[in-house]
Amino acid sequence: MSAGPPPCTQASLAAPFTGLKSNVAFPVTKKANNDFSSLPSNGGRVQCMKVWPPIGLKKYETLSYLPPLSDAALSKEIDYLLRNKWVPCLEFELEHGFVYREHHHSPGYYDGRYWTMWxxxxxxxxxxxxVMKEVEECKKEYPNAFIRVIGFDNVRQVQCISFIVSKPPGVL
Structure with missing residues:
Protein backbone atom coordinates (compact mmCIF):
# COMPACT_ATOMS: atom_id res chain seq x y z
CA MET A 1 0.00 0.00 0.00
CA SER A 2 1.15 3.44 -0.74
CA ALA A 3 1.03 6.07 1.91
CA GLY A 4 -0.53 9.07 0.16
CA PRO A 5 -1.12 12.50 1.57
CA PRO A 6 -3.10 12.58 4.83
CA PRO A 7 -6.84 12.97 4.33
CA CYS A 8 -8.11 16.54 4.48
CA THR A 9 -10.37 17.08 7.48
CA GLN A 10 -12.51 19.99 8.60
CA ALA A 11 -10.17 20.63 11.53
CA SER A 12 -7.13 20.94 9.30
CA LEU A 13 -8.88 23.54 7.12
CA ALA A 14 -9.70 25.94 9.98
CA ALA A 15 -7.42 28.89 10.59
CA PRO A 16 -5.31 28.64 13.71
CA PHE A 17 -6.32 30.67 16.77
CA THR A 18 -4.46 33.97 16.76
CA GLY A 19 -5.70 35.53 19.99
CA LEU A 20 -8.42 37.94 21.01
CA LYS A 21 -9.32 40.98 18.95
CA SER A 22 -8.49 44.44 20.15
CA ASN A 23 -11.31 46.35 21.81
CA VAL A 24 -10.58 49.36 19.57
CA ALA A 25 -13.24 48.12 17.13
CA PHE A 26 -15.99 48.25 19.75
CA PRO A 27 -17.97 51.46 20.32
CA VAL A 28 -17.27 53.51 23.41
CA THR A 29 -20.10 53.41 25.93
CA LYS A 30 -21.25 56.57 27.64
CA LYS A 31 -21.10 56.93 31.37
CA ALA A 32 -24.39 56.31 33.11
CA ASN A 33 -26.43 59.44 33.72
CA ASN A 34 -27.49 59.39 37.36
CA ASP A 35 -29.98 62.25 36.89
CA PHE A 36 -33.37 60.53 37.12
CA SER A 37 -35.46 63.72 37.06
CA SER A 38 -36.07 63.46 33.31
CA LEU A 39 -37.25 59.83 33.36
CA PRO A 40 -40.97 59.01 33.26
CA SER A 41 -42.56 57.93 36.52
CA ASN A 42 -45.80 56.41 37.67
CA GLY A 43 -46.24 59.04 40.34
CA GLY A 44 -49.40 60.23 42.01
CA ARG A 45 -50.48 62.37 39.07
CA VAL A 46 -50.45 59.48 36.57
CA GLN A 47 -53.87 57.82 36.58
CA CYS A 48 -54.07 56.19 33.15
CA MET A 49 -53.17 52.69 34.35
CA LYS A 50 -55.59 50.40 36.12
CA VAL A 51 -55.03 46.85 37.31
CA TRP A 52 -57.65 44.11 37.20
CA PRO A 53 -59.56 44.02 40.51
CA PRO A 54 -59.03 40.64 42.19
CA ILE A 55 -62.44 40.51 43.88
CA GLY A 56 -65.79 40.29 42.17
CA LEU A 57 -64.72 40.20 38.52
CA LYS A 58 -63.64 37.01 36.79
CA LYS A 59 -61.20 36.97 33.90
CA TYR A 60 -62.67 34.65 31.32
CA GLU A 61 -60.73 34.44 28.06
CA THR A 62 -58.88 36.53 25.53
CA LEU A 63 -60.37 40.05 25.30
CA SER A 64 -62.19 39.62 28.63
CA TYR A 65 -60.71 42.86 29.94
CA LEU A 66 -62.65 44.80 27.27
CA PRO A 67 -66.30 45.80 27.46
CA PRO A 68 -68.61 43.40 25.62
CA LEU A 69 -67.86 43.49 21.89
CA SER A 70 -70.53 44.53 19.41
CA ASP A 71 -71.66 42.11 16.71
CA ALA A 72 -69.55 44.06 14.18
CA ALA A 73 -66.45 43.74 16.39
CA LEU A 74 -67.10 40.02 16.93
CA SER A 75 -67.45 39.57 13.17
CA LYS A 76 -64.06 41.21 12.67
CA GLU A 77 -62.48 38.84 15.21
CA ILE A 78 -64.04 35.89 13.39
CA ASP A 79 -62.82 37.28 10.05
CA TYR A 80 -59.30 37.34 11.53
CA LEU A 81 -59.71 33.71 12.54
CA LEU A 82 -60.85 32.78 9.02
CA ARG A 83 -58.05 34.76 7.31
CA ASN A 84 -55.55 32.66 9.25
CA LYS A 85 -57.18 29.48 7.87
CA TRP A 86 -58.35 28.38 11.30
CA VAL A 87 -61.54 26.34 11.68
CA PRO A 88 -64.21 28.04 13.81
CA CYS A 89 -65.85 26.00 16.52
CA LEU A 90 -68.40 27.02 19.15
CA GLU A 91 -68.42 25.75 22.72
CA PHE A 92 -70.70 26.51 25.66
CA GLU A 93 -70.59 26.11 29.43
CA LEU A 94 -73.67 26.25 31.67
CA GLU A 95 -72.04 26.70 35.10
CA HIS A 96 -68.59 28.29 35.07
CA GLY A 97 -67.19 30.38 32.25
CA PHE A 98 -63.76 30.52 33.80
CA VAL A 99 -60.95 28.24 34.89
CA TYR A 100 -61.04 27.31 38.57
CA ARG A 101 -59.72 24.70 41.02
CA GLU A 102 -62.18 22.53 42.88
CA HIS A 103 -61.25 18.86 42.70
CA HIS A 104 -57.47 18.90 42.56
CA HIS A 105 -54.77 21.25 43.81
CA SER A 106 -51.64 20.17 41.97
CA PRO A 107 -49.89 22.63 39.66
CA GLY A 108 -51.13 22.67 36.10
CA TYR A 109 -54.52 21.12 36.83
CA TYR A 110 -57.62 23.26 36.50
CA ASP A 111 -61.31 22.52 36.33
CA GLY A 112 -63.44 24.29 33.75
CA ARG A 113 -61.00 23.96 30.85
CA TYR A 114 -63.17 21.73 28.72
CA TRP A 115 -66.54 22.97 27.53
CA THR A 116 -69.33 21.26 25.61
CA MET A 117 -69.05 21.60 21.85
CA TRP A 118 -71.96 23.20 19.98
CA VAL A 131 -70.49 31.69 12.68
CA MET A 132 -72.61 34.53 14.07
CA LYS A 133 -75.75 32.65 12.99
CA GLU A 134 -74.58 29.60 14.97
CA VAL A 135 -73.84 31.83 17.98
CA GLU A 136 -77.44 33.11 17.87
CA GLU A 137 -78.81 29.56 17.63
CA CYS A 138 -76.71 28.50 20.63
CA LYS A 139 -77.96 31.55 22.59
CA LYS A 140 -81.57 30.57 21.84
CA GLU A 141 -81.00 26.99 22.95
CA TYR A 142 -78.95 27.91 26.06
CA PRO A 143 -79.78 31.49 27.09
CA ASN A 144 -77.91 31.19 30.42
CA ALA A 145 -74.68 29.79 28.99
CA PHE A 146 -71.23 31.16 28.41
CA ILE A 147 -70.47 30.79 24.69
CA ARG A 148 -67.03 31.01 23.12
CA VAL A 149 -65.58 30.81 19.63
CA ILE A 150 -62.41 28.81 19.10
CA GLY A 151 -60.09 28.94 16.11
CA PHE A 152 -58.58 25.52 15.47
CA ASP A 153 -55.55 25.02 13.22
CA ASN A 154 -56.22 21.64 11.63
CA VAL A 155 -52.70 21.44 10.17
CA ARG A 156 -50.81 21.88 13.45
CA GLN A 157 -53.67 20.30 15.46
CA VAL A 158 -53.78 23.13 18.00
CA GLN A 159 -56.24 25.71 19.25
CA CYS A 160 -54.93 29.14 18.22
CA ILE A 161 -57.58 31.57 19.48
CA SER A 162 -60.47 31.49 21.90
CA PHE A 163 -62.76 34.27 23.06
CA ILE A 164 -66.11 34.67 24.80
CA VAL A 165 -68.94 35.84 22.54
CA SER A 166 -71.81 35.63 25.02
CA LYS A 167 -72.23 35.57 28.80
CA PRO A 168 -75.37 34.83 30.83
CA PRO A 169 -77.49 37.84 31.73
CA GLY A 170 -76.19 39.64 34.80
CA VAL A 171 -72.62 38.31 34.55
CA LEU A 172 -69.89 40.92 34.17
Missing part, protein backbone atom coordinates in the same frame (compact mmCIF):
# COMPACT_ATOMS: atom_id res chain seq x y z
CA UNK A 119 -72.37 20.99 16.89
CA UNK A 120 -69.24 20.00 14.94
CA UNK A 121 -66.37 22.32 14.02
CA UNK A 122 -67.28 24.48 11.03
CA UNK A 123 -64.89 22.99 8.46
CA UNK A 124 -65.12 24.88 5.18
CA UNK A 125 -66.63 28.00 6.77
CA UNK A 126 -65.63 31.15 4.85
CA UNK A 127 -67.91 33.84 6.26
CA UNK A 128 -68.21 35.29 9.75
CA UNK A 129 -71.98 35.59 9.25
CA UNK A 130 -72.22 31.78 9.30
Missing amino acids: KLPMFGCTDSAQ
Whole structure:
Protein backbone atom coordinates (compact mmCIF):
# COMPACT_ATOMS: atom_id res chain seq x y z
CA MET A 1 0.00 0.00 0.00
CA SER A 2 1.15 3.44 -0.74
CA ALA A 3 1.03 6.07 1.91
CA GLY A 4 -0.53 9.07 0.16
CA PRO A 5 -1.12 12.50 1.57
CA PRO A 6 -3.10 12.58 4.83
CA PRO A 7 -6.84 12.97 4.33
CA CYS A 8 -8.11 16.54 4.48
CA THR A 9 -10.37 17.08 7.48
CA GLN A 10 -12.51 19.99 8.60
CA ALA A 11 -10.17 20.63 11.53
CA SER A 12 -7.13 20.94 9.30
CA LEU A 13 -8.88 23.54 7.12
CA ALA A 14 -9.70 25.94 9.98
CA ALA A 15 -7.42 28.89 10.59
CA PRO A 16 -5.31 28.64 13.71
CA PHE A 17 -6.32 30.67 16.77
CA THR A 18 -4.46 33.97 16.76
CA GLY A 19 -5.70 35.53 19.99
CA LEU A 20 -8.42 37.94 21.01
CA LYS A 21 -9.32 40.98 18.95
CA SER A 22 -8.49 44.44 20.15
CA ASN A 23 -11.31 46.35 21.81
CA VAL A 24 -10.58 49.36 19.57
CA ALA A 25 -13.24 48.12 17.13
CA PHE A 26 -15.99 48.25 19.75
CA PRO A 27 -17.97 51.46 20.32
CA VAL A 28 -17.27 53.51 23.41
CA THR A 29 -20.10 53.41 25.93
CA LYS A 30 -21.25 56.57 27.64
CA LYS A 31 -21.10 56.93 31.37
CA ALA A 32 -24.39 56.31 33.11
CA ASN A 33 -26.43 59.44 33.72
CA ASN A 34 -27.49 59.39 37.36
CA ASP A 35 -29.98 62.25 36.89
CA PHE A 36 -33.37 60.53 37.12
CA SER A 37 -35.46 63.72 37.06
CA SER A 38 -36.07 63.46 33.31
CA LEU A 39 -37.25 59.83 33.36
CA PRO A 40 -40.97 59.01 33.26
CA SER A 41 -42.56 57.93 36.52
CA ASN A 42 -45.80 56.41 37.67
CA GLY A 43 -46.24 59.04 40.34
CA GLY A 44 -49.40 60.23 42.01
CA ARG A 45 -50.48 62.37 39.07
CA VAL A 46 -50.45 59.48 36.57
CA GLN A 47 -53.87 57.82 36.58
CA CYS A 48 -54.07 56.19 33.15
CA MET A 49 -53.17 52.69 34.35
CA LYS A 50 -55.59 50.40 36.12
CA VAL A 51 -55.03 46.85 37.31
CA TRP A 52 -57.65 44.11 37.20
CA PRO A 53 -59.56 44.02 40.51
CA PRO A 54 -59.03 40.64 42.19
CA ILE A 55 -62.44 40.51 43.88
CA GLY A 56 -65.79 40.29 42.17
CA LEU A 57 -64.72 40.20 38.52
CA LYS A 58 -63.64 37.01 36.79
CA LYS A 59 -61.20 36.97 33.90
CA TYR A 60 -62.67 34.65 31.32
CA GLU A 61 -60.73 34.44 28.06
CA THR A 62 -58.88 36.53 25.53
CA LEU A 63 -60.37 40.05 25.30
CA SER A 64 -62.19 39.62 28.63
CA TYR A 65 -60.71 42.86 29.94
CA LEU A 66 -62.65 44.80 27.27
CA PRO A 67 -66.30 45.80 27.46
CA PRO A 68 -68.61 43.40 25.62
CA LEU A 69 -67.86 43.49 21.89
CA SER A 70 -70.53 44.53 19.41
CA ASP A 71 -71.66 42.11 16.71
CA ALA A 72 -69.55 44.06 14.18
CA ALA A 73 -66.45 43.74 16.39
CA LEU A 74 -67.10 40.02 16.93
CA SER A 75 -67.45 39.57 13.17
CA LYS A 76 -64.06 41.21 12.67
CA GLU A 77 -62.48 38.84 15.21
CA ILE A 78 -64.04 35.89 13.39
CA ASP A 79 -62.82 37.28 10.05
CA TYR A 80 -59.30 37.34 11.53
CA LEU A 81 -59.71 33.71 12.54
CA LEU A 82 -60.85 32.78 9.02
CA ARG A 83 -58.05 34.76 7.31
CA ASN A 84 -55.55 32.66 9.25
CA LYS A 85 -57.18 29.48 7.87
CA TRP A 86 -58.35 28.38 11.30
CA VAL A 87 -61.54 26.34 11.68
CA PRO A 88 -64.21 28.04 13.81
CA CYS A 89 -65.85 26.00 16.52
CA LEU A 90 -68.40 27.02 19.15
CA GLU A 91 -68.42 25.75 22.72
CA PHE A 92 -70.70 26.51 25.66
CA GLU A 93 -70.59 26.11 29.43
CA LEU A 94 -73.67 26.25 31.67
CA GLU A 95 -72.04 26.70 35.10
CA HIS A 96 -68.59 28.29 35.07
CA GLY A 97 -67.19 30.38 32.25
CA PHE A 98 -63.76 30.52 33.80
CA VAL A 99 -60.95 28.24 34.89
CA TYR A 100 -61.04 27.31 38.57
CA ARG A 101 -59.72 24.70 41.02
CA GLU A 102 -62.18 22.53 42.88
CA HIS A 103 -61.25 18.86 42.70
CA HIS A 104 -57.47 18.90 42.56
CA HIS A 105 -54.77 21.25 43.81
CA SER A 106 -51.64 20.17 41.97
CA PRO A 107 -49.89 22.63 39.66
CA GLY A 108 -51.13 22.67 36.10
CA TYR A 109 -54.52 21.12 36.83
CA TYR A 110 -57.62 23.26 36.50
CA ASP A 111 -61.31 22.52 36.33
CA GLY A 112 -63.44 24.29 33.75
CA ARG A 113 -61.00 23.96 30.85
CA TYR A 114 -63.17 21.73 28.72
CA TRP A 115 -66.54 22.97 27.53
CA THR A 116 -69.33 21.26 25.61
CA MET A 117 -69.05 21.60 21.85
CA TRP A 118 -71.96 23.20 19.98
CA LYS A 119 -72.37 20.99 16.89
CA LEU A 120 -69.24 20.00 14.94
CA PRO A 121 -66.37 22.32 14.02
CA MET A 122 -67.28 24.48 11.03
CA PHE A 123 -64.89 22.99 8.46
CA GLY A 124 -65.12 24.88 5.18
CA CYS A 125 -66.63 28.00 6.77
CA THR A 126 -65.63 31.15 4.85
CA ASP A 127 -67.91 33.84 6.26
CA SER A 128 -68.21 35.29 9.75
CA ALA A 129 -71.98 35.59 9.25
CA GLN A 130 -72.22 31.78 9.30
CA VAL A 131 -70.49 31.69 12.68
CA MET A 132 -72.61 34.53 14.07
CA LYS A 133 -75.75 32.65 12.99
CA GLU A 134 -74.58 29.60 14.97
CA VAL A 135 -73.84 31.83 17.98
CA GLU A 136 -77.44 33.11 17.87
CA GLU A 137 -78.81 29.56 17.63
CA CYS A 138 -76.71 28.50 20.63
CA LYS A 139 -77.96 31.55 22.59
CA LYS A 140 -81.57 30.57 21.84
CA GLU A 141 -81.00 26.99 22.95
CA TYR A 142 -78.95 27.91 26.06
CA PRO A 143 -79.78 31.49 27.09
CA ASN A 144 -77.91 31.19 30.42
CA ALA A 145 -74.68 29.79 28.99
CA PHE A 146 -71.23 31.16 28.41
CA ILE A 147 -70.47 30.79 24.69
CA ARG A 148 -67.03 31.01 23.12
CA VAL A 149 -65.58 30.81 19.63
CA ILE A 150 -62.41 28.81 19.10
CA GLY A 151 -60.09 28.94 16.11
CA PHE A 152 -58.58 25.52 15.47
CA ASP A 153 -55.55 25.02 13.22
CA ASN A 154 -56.22 21.64 11.63
CA VAL A 155 -52.70 21.44 10.17
CA ARG A 156 -50.81 21.88 13.45
CA GLN A 157 -53.67 20.30 15.46
CA VAL A 158 -53.78 23.13 18.00
CA GLN A 159 -56.24 25.71 19.25
CA CYS A 160 -54.93 29.14 18.22
CA ILE A 161 -57.58 31.57 19.48
CA SER A 162 -60.47 31.49 21.90
CA PHE A 163 -62.76 34.27 23.06
CA ILE A 164 -66.11 34.67 24.80
CA VAL A 165 -68.94 35.84 22.54
CA SER A 166 -71.81 35.63 25.02
CA LYS A 167 -72.23 35.57 28.80
CA PRO A 168 -75.37 34.83 30.83
CA PRO A 169 -77.49 37.84 31.73
CA GLY A 170 -76.19 39.64 34.80
CA VAL A 171 -72.62 38.31 34.55
CA LEU A 172 -69.89 40.92 34.17
